[in-house]
Amino acid sequence: MTRLNMILLITLVGCALSVVTSQHKARKLFMELQSEHDRERKTDQEWRELQIESQTLGTGKRIEQKAQRDLGMVVPDAKKTVIVVLDVNINANVNTKAADEAGK
Numbered sequence: 001m002t003r004l005n006m007i008l009l010i011t012l013v014g015c016a017l018s019v020v021t022s023q024h025k026a027r028k029l030f031m032e033l034q035s036e037h038d039r040e041r042k043t044d045q046e047w048r049e050l051q052i053e054s055q056t057l058g059t060g061k062r063i064e065q066k067a068q069r070d071l072g073m074v075v076p077d078a079k080k081t082v083i084v085v086l087d088v089n090i091n092a093n094v095n096t097k098a099a100d101e102a103g104k
Helices: 002-057 060-071 088-103
Strands: none
16 A cells, blocks of 8 residues: 555656646746747837838938938029920921931
8 A cells, every 4th residue: 555655646746747847838938929929019110110211211302302412412493494395296296207308
């Protein structure tokens, strides 16, 4: 009977130790999972900030400022600006007439 009690006691201690070990591993894995979730949130936040920064850097106002500051470019005066409107049909007719006259 004493021998059976000893075997049962050893089995009980072994089971208790395995439960404690498995709970400890589960807690460590849960902490690691939480850490990865935190990293994911930080990465998502950084991605959103980079998208906003990319949109900001691509705006016309930003490009204009950079051209003025780094390249010394200026926006021309409205009085000096000439707008040329090309009509595709007129341009095609002029090219056709020029080709006909060159062929003669």
